[in-house]
Amino acid sequence: MREAVLRAAGDALAEHGFAHLDLAEVARRAQVGKTTVYRRWGTVTALLADLLDDMAEQSEPRTETGTLLDDLAANAALVCRTLTDPRQGALFKAVIAAATCDTTAAEALHRFYAARVAEWAPCVRQAADRGEVPADTDPEQVIRAVSAPLYYQLLTTGAPLDRAAAERAARSAYAAACAGVFRREQ
Amino acid sequence: MREAVLRAAGDALAEHGFAHLDLAEVARRAQVGKTTVYRRWGTVTALLADLLDDMAEQSEPRTETGTLLDDLAANAALVCRTLTDPRQGALFKAVIAAATCDTTAAEALHRFYAARVAEWAPCVRQAADRGEVPADTDPEQVIRAVSAPLYYQLLTTGAPLDRAAAERAARSAYAAACAGVFRREQ
Numbered sequence: 001m002r003e004a005v006l007r008a009a010g011d012a013l014a015e016h017g018f019a020h021l022d023l024a025e026v027a028r029r030a031q032v033g034k035t036t037v038y039r040r041w042g043t044v045t046a047l048l049a050d051l052l053d054d055m056a057e058q059s060e061p062r063t064e065t066g067t068l069l070d071d072l073a074a075n076a077a078l079v080c081r082t083l084t085d086p087r088q089g090a091l092f093k094a095v096i097a098a099a100t101c102d103t104t105a106a107e108a109l110h111r112f113y114a115a116r117v118a119e120w121a122p123c124v125r126q127a128a129d130r131g132e133v134p135a136d137t138d139p140e141q142v143i144r145a146v147s148a149p150l151y152y153q154l155l156t157t158g159a160p161l162d163r164a165a166a167e168r169a170a171r172s173a174y175a176a177a178c179a180g181v182f183r184r185e186q
Numbered sequence: 187m188r189e190a191v192l193r194a195a196g197d198a199l200a201e202h203g204f205a206h207l208d209l210a211e212v213a214r215r216a217q218v219g220k221t222t223v224y225r226r227w228g229t230v231t232a233l234l235a236d237l238l239d240d241m242a243e244q245s246e247p248r249t250e251t252g253t254l255l256d257d258l259a260a261n262a263a264l265v266c267r268t269l270t271d272p273r274q275g276a277l278f279k280a281v282i283a284a285a286t287c288d289t290t291a292a293e294a295l296h297r298f299y300a301a302r303v304a305e306w307a308p309c310v311r312q313a314a315d316r317g318e319v320p321a322d323t324d325p326e327q328v329i330r331a332v333s334a335p336l337y338y339q340l341l342t343t344g345a346p347l348d349r350a351a352a353e354r355a356a357r358s359a360y361a362a363a364c365a366g367v368f369r370r371e372q
Contacts, residue, residue: 017287019205093286096341100279101203106344113342144343145335145358151342152334155282156299158292168367172331175365176358 004030005037006051013048014090018098018105023047048098049108056115068127068177072146072170075120079150080166089154096155117143124177133177141182145173190216191223192237199234200276204284204291209233234284235294242301254313254363258332258356261306265336266352275340282341303329310363319363327368331359 008029012021021044027037041047063074083089099106117140124139133142149169153159176182194215198207207230213223227233249260268274285292303326310325319328335355339345362368 019287097283097286099341100283101205109342110344141354144338147342148338149331149334152330152337155285155341156295156333156337157330158296168327171365171367172358172362175367176361179357179361179365181354181357181361 001030001032001036002040002050002054005032005041005047006054008032009047009051010087010091013051013094014087017094018044018048018102021048045098045102045104048095048105052095052105052108052112056112059116059119062120062123064123064126068123068130068132069170069174071120071123071127072142072174073167075123075143076146076150076166076170077163079147079169080161080163083150083154084161093154096151113144113147127177134180134183136184137177137180138182138184142173142177145176145182146170187216187218187222188226188236188240191218191227191233192240195233195237196273196277199237199280200273203280204230204234204288207234231284231288231290234281234291238281238291238294238298242298245302245305248306248309250309250312254309254316254318255356255360257306257309257313258328258360259353261309261329262332262336262352262356263349265333265355266347266349269336269340270347279340282337299330299333313363320366320369322370323363323366324368324370328359328363331362331368332356 005026008026009021012026012029023037023041023044024034026047027034030037037047041050060078063071063078065071065074083092095105095109099109120143121139124133124137124142127133128135128137146169149172150161150165153161153165159165191212194212195207198212198215209223209227209230210220212233213220216223223233227236246264249257249264251257251260269278281291281295285295306329307325310319310323310328313319314321314323314325332355335358336347336351339347339351345351
């Protein structure tokens with residue numbers, strides 16, 4: 001039942017955005033009783049938070065290539081694939097928009113990205129062990145540096161999130177990490 | 187009259203977000219006749235687009251320090267100042283949210299950032315002339331690389347946009363530019 005409702009909520013968000021998310025409409029799409037949905041989630045914000053927690057659990061595991069640059073490139077390609085997927089891209093835009101005006105949505109979004117960053121952080125620790133980047137490099141800063149230009153491009157320019165954008169994001173984070181920009185004591 | 191209406195629209199957006207922007211309410215706040223506002227702008231989206239075009243014109247000019255790293259640090263500090271200002275920060279979140287679900291708002295937002303990027307791009311061209319970065323470095327990529335982590339942090343984490351975040355953004359873009367990540371032919 002939860003799966004059907006979250007799927008329906010994701011579809012509705014991707015199609016119409018957060019401002020038009022409505023529990024009754026989600027229940028209808030999911031073919032679940034309206035009362036059940038109201039009783040379990042109560043508000044659209046609580047439903048959105050549950051959807052984001054579920055998305056964090058369902059996310060793809062990281063790729064391990066043996067070198068930091070290739071690991072970061074795999075991460076950048078995954079982010080691009082997600083953001084250029086019609087349903088997922090619209091869904092992410094909708095939840096980011098929701099987070100700008102709702103604290104509960106913002107906290108759920110922060111948890112989602114924290115989980116994604118934690119999933120990929122070990123590749124930076126491994127690279128530090130191999131001596132590719134300074135030992136005191138903050139792994140989470142490096143992973144966030146890969147996503148940042150891709151999300152920024154999605155939200156503030158009309159430019160396509162193509163393979164060149166993904167490669168630039170990975171190479172940029174890698175160059176900064178090697179230069180010691182993400183060292184903890186800095 | 188335009189100034190009063192745009193000021194009122196910005197205030198309303200910062201306080202209540204795009205979903206609750208209403209031309210009659212903006213007219214009331216600006217102490218301007220409702221009919222005048224409807225006749226001149228017609229829709230909230232057109233008003234938002236005009237506000238963004240005005241913000242692009244009013245923005246602060248760039249700082250020239252003589253070195254690329256310090257120019258980028260000045261840019262990062264300006265972006266942080268803007269995004270941490272209570273009114274401006276809320277306003278930017280609201281227009282980014284609007285752009286996720288409205289094409290006219292998205293185009294106005296793209297124009298706004300294109301204008302800001304064009305204002306700062308010459309510091310990269312000057313750095314290329316001085317030999318600080320490869321001659322075929324794309325100046326706009328470098329300037330966007332400074333803003334990206336700051337906007338990403340604003341939208342996806344709860345972490346404060348402090349001086350350390352601004353310095354990291356500038357140093358990261360600088361390191362990537364020096365490493366040739368933003369060369370045009372790449």
